[in-house]
Amino acid sequence: MNRPRKKNDTAAGSDTSPRLAARREGFRPAEYLIFALLTFIAFLICCALGSANVPLGRTAAIVWGAIRAKFAGNPLPAGTQEAIILMVRLPRVMSTALVGAALSVCGAAMQGLLKNPLADGSTLGVSSGASLGAVIAIAFGVTVPGLPFAGTMGMAIVFAFGSLMIILALAYKLDYSLSTNTIILIGVIFSMFAASVISLVMTFAGENVKHIAFWTMGSLSGSTYTNVLILRAALAVCGGIVALSARELNAFAIGEENARHIGVNVRRVKLTLMISVSVMIGVCVSVGGTIGFVGLVTPHMLRMIVGPNHKRLIPASVFGGAVFLMLADLTSRILLNPLELPIGVVTSFIGAILFVYIFYRSRRGKG
Amino acid sequence: MTLLDIQNLSVSYGEKTILDRVSFSVREGCWLMIVGPNGAGKSTVVGAVSQLTPHSGLVTCMGQNVRRMKPHKLARLIGVLPQSSAVSYAFTVEEILRMGRYSHSPGFFSGRGSGDEAILRRAAEMTGLADLLDRSVLTLSGGELQRTFLAQLFAQDPKILILDEPTNHLDLIYQKQIFSLVSEWLTQPGRAVVSVVHDLSLAKAYGTDALLLSGGRAVASGEIGSVFSREALRRVYSMDVYQWMEQMLGQWAD
Numbered sequence: 001m002n003r004p005r006k007k008n009d010t011a012a013g014s015d016t017s018p019r020l021a022a023r024r025e026g027f028r029p030a031e032y033l034i035f036a037l038l039t040f041i042a043f044l045i046c047c048a049l050g051s052a053n054v055p056l057g058r059t060a061a062i063v064w065g066a067i068r069a070k071f072a073g074n075p076l077p078a079g080t081q082e083a084i085i086l087m088v089r090l091p092r093v094m095s096t097a098l099v100g101a102a103l104s105v106c107g108a109a110m111q112g113l114l115k116n117p118l119a120d121g122s123t124l125g126v127s128s129g130a131s132l133g134a135v136i137a138i139a140f141g142v143t144v145p146g147l148p149f150a151g152t153m154g155m156a157i158v159f160a161f162g163s164l165m166i167i168l169a170l171a172y173k174l175d176y177s178l179s180t181n182t183i184i185l186i187g188v189i190f191s192m193f194a195a196s197v198i199s200l201v202m203t204f205a206g207e208n209v210k211h212i213a214f215w216t217m218g219s220l221s222g223s224t225y226t227n228v229l230i231l232r233a234a235l236a237v238c239g240g241i242v243a244l245s246a247r248e249l250n251a252f253a254i255g256e257e258n259a260r261h262i263g264v265n266v267r268r269v270k271l272t273l274m275i276s277v278s279v280m281i282g283v284c285v286s287v288g289g290t291i292g293f294v295g296l297v298t299p300h301m302l303r304m305i306v307g308p309n310h311k312r313l314i315p316a317s318v319f320g321g322a323v324f325l326m327l328a329d330l331t332s333r334i335l336l337n338p339l340e341l342p343i344g345v346v347t348s349f350i351g352a353i354l355f356v357y358i359f360y361r362s363r364r365g366k367g
Numbered sequence: 368m369t370l371l372d373i374q375n376l377s378v379s380y381g382e383k384t385i386l387d388r389v390s391f392s393v394r395e396g397c398w399l400m401i402v403g404p405n406g407a408g409k410s411t412v413v414g415a416v417s418q419l420t421p422h423s424g425l426v427t428c429m430g431q432n433v434r435r436m437k438p439h440k441l442a443r444l445i446g447v448l449p450q451s452s453a454v455s456y457a458f459t460v461e462e463i464l465r466m467g468r469y470s471h472s473p474g475f476f477s478g479r480g481s482g483d484e485a486i487l488r489r490a491a492e493m494t495g496l497a498d499l500l501d502r503s504v505l506t507l508s509g510g511e512l513q514r515t516f517l518a519q520l521f522a523q524d525p526k527i528l529i530l531d532e533p534t535n536h537l538d539l540i541y542q543k544q545i546f547s548l549v550s551e552w553l554t555q556p557g558r559a560v561v562s563v564v565h566d567l568s569l570a571k572a573y574g575t576d577a578l579l580l581s582g583g584r585a586v587a588s589g590e591i592g593s594v595f596s597r598e599a600l601r602r603v604y605s606m607d608v609y610q611w612m613e614q615m616l617g618q619w620a621d
Contacts, residue, residue, distance in 0.1 A: 025465070115455055244475045251466055253456050257449060258516075260419065262523060263442025263470030308456035362455070 027315040031306075035319035039097070042323045046093045046330045047085060051338055054081050062086065095223035096329045096343075097322035098231035099288050100298070102239060102280040104321025107295020108302075108313050109242045109277055112249035113270065115256070117300065117358050118184050121160075121281045122292035122351075125190035129163025130156040130278075130285035131215040132194045132201075139205030149286070153230070157282030163190060164274055217342035218289035220329060227287045234283040238276035239318065245273055246310035253308060291325070291344045293351020298324045300358060368395045370559045371416070371445075371527055376424035378411050385411045387583045388424070393527065393576070398553060398560040400570040400591065403580035404604055409563040410450075412580070413531045416561070417447045429526065442470035446525035450532050452516055457503040460496055460515050461487075467522030490521035494548060510541030517548060528552065530562035534569075546573050568612060571595060579603060 048059040062077070062085045069076050076086060103121060110119040121127040136142070137155035144150035167186050175182040198215055242249075248269045251259035260266050284291070298321045299313060306312040325347070332341040371393040378386040386408045393399050401409045414420035418433060418441065426433040428444045436444075454463075467490070468483050491497045494514050504512060513533065520528060528549060534542040550573055553560055564570040570577065570591070577594040579586045581603045587594045600608040 025462070117455065247466070247469060250458070250462065251469065254454055254458065254463065254466065255452055257419065258452060258466075260438065261417065261442065261447045261449075262466055262519070263439035263473060265438045265473075303456070308458055309462055 025309055026311045027306075031312075032315070035316060039319045039322050042326050043093060043097060046096070046326045047089045049330060050084075050089060050333050052081075052084055054085060059085060063090065066090075091225050091228055092220055092223045093326060093329070094228045095231060095287060096220050096325050098228065098235055099220065099284045099291065100294055100321040100323070100325025100328075101318045102231065102235045102284050102321070103291065103294040104298040104317040104324070105235070105239045105242050105295075105314060106277045106280050107321075108299035108310065108317045109245075109249060109273055110295070111299055112253040112310055112313075113273055114183065115253055116183065117362060118296065118355060120293060120296035120351075121277075121284075122191070122290065122294075122348075123184050123296060123355070124164070124167055124187035125194060126160050126163050126167070126187075126278070126281050127285055127290045127292070128191040128194035128198075129166075130160035130282045131290050132198050133157070133159025133162075133282070134286045135198050135201050135205070135215060139201050149226070149230070153283055153286040156286040157279050160282040160285070161275060161278035163194070164278055166190070168274075214289040214342075216290055217344035217348075218291035219342050219344075220288045221340065223287065230283060231287060234280055235318075238280045239314075241272060241276045243314045245269060246314055249273070249310040249314075250308075253310070289344070292348040293355070294321060294325055294328075294347050296358075297347070297351050297354055300354060369393070370395055370429055370557075371561065372425075372427045373412075373416065374425040374427075376412065376415055376422055376426065378408070378415050378420055378422045385583055386415065386422070389578075389580070389583075389585045390424075391578050391585065391588045393559045393561055395557055395559055396553065397575045398550070398562070398573055399576045399578060400574035401561065401563045401578045401580065402565075402567060402570050403586075406582070407580035407603075408583040409580055410531055411583075412578075413447070413529055413561075413563055417445060417529060439470040439473040442523060442525065444525055445527045445529060446520045446523045447529045448513075448516055448520055448531065448533050450535050451509070451513065454504045454512070457505050459500065460502050460504060460507070460518075461491075461500040463504060463515050464490060464496075464500075464518050464522050467519035467524075470523060486524060487522050490518045493521060493551070494518040510537050510544065513537060513541065513545060514548070517545060521552060526558055528558075528560045528562075530560065532563050532565055535565070542569070549573075567595070567600075567608065568616065 044056055044059055047063065048054050048056050054062070058081065062082055065077055066082075066086050076082070107120045110121070110124065111117050113119075121130075133155035134152045136159075137152045142151040142155055144154065167183065167190055170186050171183040174186070195216065248259070248264050251262055251264050252269075256266060259269075299317050302313060302316045302320045306316045325343075328346040328350075329343050332343045332346045335341060369392050373392065374390050375388045376386055376390065377384070377388055389408075389412065391399070401412055403409055411420060415422035415424075416426055416433070428436075428441075431444075433441060433445070464487055468487070471483070491500060494517055496511075496514060496518050499507070499511065499515075504515060507515065517533070530549065533549075534545050537545070546569065549560055549562075552558065564574075574591045576589060577591040578588040579594050579599060586603055587596075587599050597607070597609045
């Protein structure tokens with residue numbers, strides 16, 4: 001047998017050189033603009049519609065007037081429509097947008113990290129774990145002096161992280177390859193376990209804890225501007241960390257072994273991302289309860305538009321998640337007006353169908 | 368110059384010893400073939416050297432203790448091509464290639480290193496992937512996918528390539544492609560290759576050195592001609608390998 005000879009130096013013929021440098025991996029400014037514009041339109045529509053409709057132009061005028069009054073230091077304009085928009089709708093829609101954005105970023109991050117398109121706060125049981133933490137904090141009066149919400153939120157974050165650790169440890173123990181089915185199965189079982197403990201705690205806690213529907217199906221109806229501020233901070237810091245880890249997420253999405261081989265500090269990156277995800281989920285759950293499947297639906301749809309590269313997928317998820325959850329919240333408000341559905345009913349309805357579809361596709365080979 | 372030096376490498380799972388004090392070294396320009404029957408511990412050697420598998424013993428690469436190295440520094444010295452890699456998202460060939468440059472600019476805020484584009488272009492051209500750069504890896508054949516990961520490895524530009532049965536499930540044509548690509552890569556100075564190979568003919572054709580394993584122990588190591596002696600192979604494989612190969616491959620002579 002001949003030993004193969006060295007081929008001709010192909011680099012000399014630069015005519016056939018592939019166009020490498022021409023492409024940008026990240027999100028282009030024009031794309032940011034389009035996504036932001038769509039988000040803003042959805043935002044206005046969601047502020048305008050509801051049990052009492054306010055015309056779009058009037059809505060925009062009220063919001064704009066309030067912003068100007070705020071900066072000029074004048075008192076906010078009074079009136080029924082003004083009150084509805086500024087005191088009820090605006091904080092709610094803003095919270096919804098931020099929760100949607102954060103949950104979608106979490107979903108995208110976990111789907112990349114675990115190389116599993118079905119991973120999400122709700123399918124992995126992280127959200128239920130966070131709910132359990134919040135419920136325990138309320139029932140047993142865990143508080144931080146001076147910061148009334150910090151006890152609940154802190155417990156939700158700690159429990160979210162703990163749940164993620166437990167679920168991953170169990171999954172590794174049972175099935176080292178972390179195949180699609182095992183980890184989701186464990187997540188679902190863990191969710192049911194957490195839900196039963198929540199019910200148990202609530203039985204003892206009585207009046208202290210909100211209705212169980214809040215923790216299982218979620219609601220953003222009571223959102224305040226304080227919620228908005230906290231959500232924005234969590235998204236900026238933790239979402240920022242996730243966005244900056246886009247290259248590492250790409251490597252994990254190809255495979256953890258490949259990530260290790262190309263030189264990713266697997267242990268450190270994983271821990272950083274898991275903490276970021278836990279903080280975001282903990283904050284979201286303590287504000288809006290468990291809103292299922294948001295992180296499953298949006299990244300999946302966006303991957304079809306912007307591709308799987310996390311340099312594009314993460315920024316797109318911020319906008320896409322905001323739009324998706326705002327529209328879901330709008331649906332929950334106006335579908336059976338004046339009755340209001342829990343928002344999780346809408347997201348889970350869409351999410352469960354999509355879950356089956358993704359599962360079916362991945363079982364047939366090519367996801 | 369010795370690029371990779373392994374001393375008393377042992378791996379055990381609980382009570383079971385998979386590798387028992389295996390030592391070998393790889394010099395510049397060499398292609399070491401790790402051979403042996405099933406269960407000899409071939410892939411375990413690769414796992415331990417690339418720090419995937421917990422092990423005892425000393426692995427030194429260019430004078431540095433591999434265990435103490437930061438992941439990205441290690442990746443600049445040692446690159447690994449696994450048996451096969453299933454991808455579940457529709458990344459493009461170019462995106463996979465680009466990830467090979469990670470170890471040269473790791474961390475949060477570092478973008479592309481200088482010279483990346485030229486190296487990526489060369490890796491794509493060398494592996495014949497220049498026309499496939501925009502393709503989704505989900506649409507590639509097994510051979511093309513393995514070539515993509517080989518190109519990623521070329522882009523990573525390590526000193527030592529470690530291949531774990533790189534052509535295990537591939538057609539003959541792809542086997543030939545992968546092996547000739549690697550031997551082309553090896554022509555540059557300061558490089559070496561270690562590969563686990565099941566096919567002894569393939570090992571003999573491309574290897575310069577060999578490590579013969581049996582039941583987790585090194586039976587022989589050194590220059591491939593001396594390792595592949597009739598007696599040693601007979602002992603390890605419990606059959607006359609020479610006679611068998613002559614019979615099998617002789618069929619194809621015109």
